[in-house]
Amino acid sequence: MSMAGSSRPALSPALVEANERQRAAADPAASVWVAASAGSGKTKVLTDRLLNLLLDGAAPERLLCLTYTKAAAAEMSTRLQSRLAAWTVVAEPTLLEDLAALSGTVPPQARLAKARRLFAEVLDAPGGLKIQTIHAFAQSLLGRFPLEAGVPPGFRLADDRASAVLLAEAEAAVLARARAAADGTGHGGWRRRWRWSPRRPGRSSSASSCGPPSVPARA
Ligand SMILES: Nc1ncnc2c1ncn2[C@@H]1O[C@H](COP(=O)(O)OP(=O)(O)OP(=O)(O)O)[C@@H](O)[C@H]1O
Ligand SMILES: [Mg+2]
Numbered sequence: 001m002s003m004a005g006s007s008r009p010a011l012s013p014a015l016v017e018a019n020e021r022q023r024a025a026a027d028p029a030a031s032v033w034v035a036a037s038a039g040s041g042k043t044k045v046l047t048d049r050l051l052n053l054l055l056d057g058a059a060p061e062r063l064l065c066l067t068y069t070k071a072a073a074a075e076m077s078t079r080l081q082s083r084l085a086a087w088t089v090v091a092e093p094t095l096l097e098d099l100a101a102l103s104g105t106v107p108p109q110a111r112l113a114k115a116r117r118l119f120a121e122v123l124d125a126p127g128g129l130k131i132q133t134i135h136a137f138a139q140s141l142l143g144r145f146p147l148e149a150g151v152p153p154g155f156r157l158a159d160d161r162a163s164a165v166l167l168a169e170a171e172a173a174v175l176a177r178a179r180a181a182a183d184g185t186g187h188g189g190w191r192r193r194w195r196w197s198p199r200r201p202g203r204s205s206s207a208s209s210c211g212p213p214s215v216p217a218r219a
Contacts, residue, residue, distance in 0.1 A: 023104050028053045043072070047079045048102055054118050055099070055111055060125035066134045077131045084119040 011019070022041055025032045026048035036042050046065070053063060067073040087095055092112065099107040099115060107115075122129050130137075139157055146153040158166060 019101070022048065023102070025049070026052055026102070028056065028058075043075055043079065047076055047083065050076075050080060051083060052102055054122070055102070055114055057114075060122045060129040061127050063129055064137070065129075065131040066137055067131070068134060070133055073131050073133055073136075080122075080129075080131070081119075084122060087115045088119045 018041070022045050024030065025034050025045045028049055034042055034045055050063065050065060054060060065073075065076060067076065087098070090098070095112055095115060096107065099111055103111075132140075142149045142151055142155070146155065
């Protein structure tokens, strides 16, 4: 689509086709699966789709965008915010051109006014517009319905460092229990009777360098 009075240079046929395909994929009325190579505009399509939804009047707090990585969520959020921020101040011909590129039609005046307001509307949305990783979303679901999910209410997610500490504590507890149990059944007695000492050169194997006689050797 070309805008009357646009000062932009003509696009190559390949770019025109790419734009058309991206626009079709960014139409919220269509259910779309996009598979495209790196750097070809997947995040752009997702952001455009979100912008179209907001321009069509969707309440920001009712939208949920899920990504796999935190970086992708941050990228989408940043692009959306900067686009909406720009729309509040750009000159009208630029806004008109941007909105026309999104929808493929010349936007009515009401859509321009809506675009100007969107930045504030998203900021004011109760709970905000949710762009998050699928992990964060799953965690928030578990937090809201802990009993149904069978997790302790108020549970916290362990990061790598906390996991390592918890694992070390669990190992120590298991070993302590095993030692206590062995002492209780008399297996610990061997430690009192036979002190373990490293084998000395020239000495043959003896009871003093072995474990308890009742523990069978592993094959
Ligand atoms: N139709 C287009 N016209 C102009 N620029 C575009 C177009 N599509 C994408 N771009 C630009 O190309 C760059 C890469 O786009 P984008 O980040 O959306 O790609 P991606 O497929 O998500 O990349 P990645 O695979 O790295 O996630 C961005 O700067 C984007 O603005
Ligand atoms: Mg991307």
